[in-house]
Amino acid sequence: MGYEAYVIKYSTRVTFAKGCLRDLDVLGMRSSQKGFRGHFESLVHNAQLFRLGRQRSWRWTSLNSLLKGYQSKSIHPSEWAHFPQHLLHSWGGGILPDDFDPSMPDSTSVLSSELSNWYQKVREDLAEKLQLAYPAVLESPVAPELEVSTAEAAFDLAAVVFSCASCLKATYHLGTALVGWDNILAHICSSKLGSSKWHGTLHWSEKGHASALALMELVGKDPRTTTAEDMDKLDARFFCGNCEYTDFTGVQWKKALKWRECLTHVLYCVKPGHDDNPQTWLLLSEEATQHADEVDIAELEIGRDLVYFPNLFTRYFERPNTMFQTLSKEEIIWKLR
Template identity: 25%
Template sequence: MSTELNHLIAWDVKAFIEHPLVSQPKELTDRIWNNIKDTLVEFIKEKEVERLEEARLEVMFSRDALAAKLYKDWLATQALTEPFPSVADICLMKEFNDVIVRPADQPVKKKDFNPAIATLPQFVEEWRAKAKLELCKVLPALPEDHPNRDNAWKDPQRLDLATTIFGCGCFNTVSYPRVLFHRCLTSFGMSDCKVTDDLTARFERLNCVPWGYRDKQRCAVPASRFTRTLVQACGLDPETTTKIDMDELDPKFMCLECAPTAGGWRRVMAWNNVVCRCLFHLNMLLMLTWCPLLGESSLEHAQKHCHGAVRWL
């Protein structure tokens, strides 16, 4: 018991000296000791359990941090043109997690993660494929007469459409592939503290959660419908027009309903900014009053409609 007491004094001396049976203004006699011994021994044992648990978690946290650093070092060697899993996804990857959760008294070094690092390319590809399928499952069903209706849930090409937009807790609209690495979907938040277990503690220390850890993604139906009208206003087919197509066309839109500012300015926006603005203000009644401005005469077209200056956003 002397060892446990020494550990307690070194770890949390305040808890010991402030214990009601210890913090007494009287001399400790044999009689008093015999009366309080059992209670204090039980208290010291409980504190020893707490100390060992805290030490175990700290060891696991340090291994998570090492795994995160190794992953970030590996990412630095990759072409970041495609989405990659979050740090939390990697720490839960079996090859990494098996090393991280080894007994606390078993040393873990950088080289112990080498086999896990070697499997990262395959894991990333599998993660992307799985994430795409999860996103496809929440997309609206196709019309009954659509030839690809039955297989729509596993058609990742639908994710590239300009009309495929997902919702987010920060009230922003998120398209693919940004939905796979949008910060709001992987950062640790207070709502993630509901369960007090090892995983939650690890996520809190990493300040990150795996993609899809919270509620499943949802399709922003109003945004998708609104974007459909923008695509059609550009003379394009919303069933085949991708986000890249719209970005390359780079159409500007001007609201014919909004009054000019005090300085006489009219707002002219890129197509994706129009979607965000209308949804943020929940003003879907304006969805049919946006005028597309295309081609070299966009500026003249805008000035003709607003009879004043135009501000590009």
């Protein structure tokens, strides 16, 4: 093929390509792009609706099938409070003893009394431990509004602190400082059943008791009559006098703790060298406490220095000119006065 024929052949292709490029330029105009964009968006939206409709229909079908299967195997709600009558004789005593009496009362009628008896048994067992560890509180007068016996009223006092041995040995800290009967009972009911019979792992905490007395002395409360609820309503904040933290920027700071968190702190999260010095607590002023309430940061701390959960860290800073300016020990003491 000669040079002329080569030029004619490929010039035709170039002309055709230019025509295609011209059409592409038209498609590439902004108005055309908007038109195609709306078209494709409608297609995608319709496809999404179709997929969601099929998925929703499939889920309803699965739930209906599961519900029908459950209903076919379950008993009528009117019989939930009673043992199924057809099981009394069908299994030949495999479940029920031979001396089972079908006329026994319903479980709902005896559950309340059974729980009350169990609560009373737990309180009596813990009261014996309390009498051995802290007899002074049983001999002192208690608040007149506590209409229970002296030993049982002591469980609501802020100075009575119990600890769970299982929580102290493990990596759990929720049961390290239990103050108040509601707090004790909640921990017992959330524990797993074992040889300890729930409350068998609870023991008197001398360290927690000493810290509670020190905290009440700082806020001017009488430990003989001050309850845990009274301290909760006070909402005071404290610094641990033995702990100081430094973050990755080199800024030193302290944790502003509530009174229950102080007890957990002294029992659970002790930094190296913490027990070498006598425990001291610093009370924040009203201004500092108000500032602490405003800048509380709820976040988790990872590592062995976990103090409590939820962990409320309060970094008390002054910011006059620099981004962060920490307070010296003398300045903190001056502000706490």
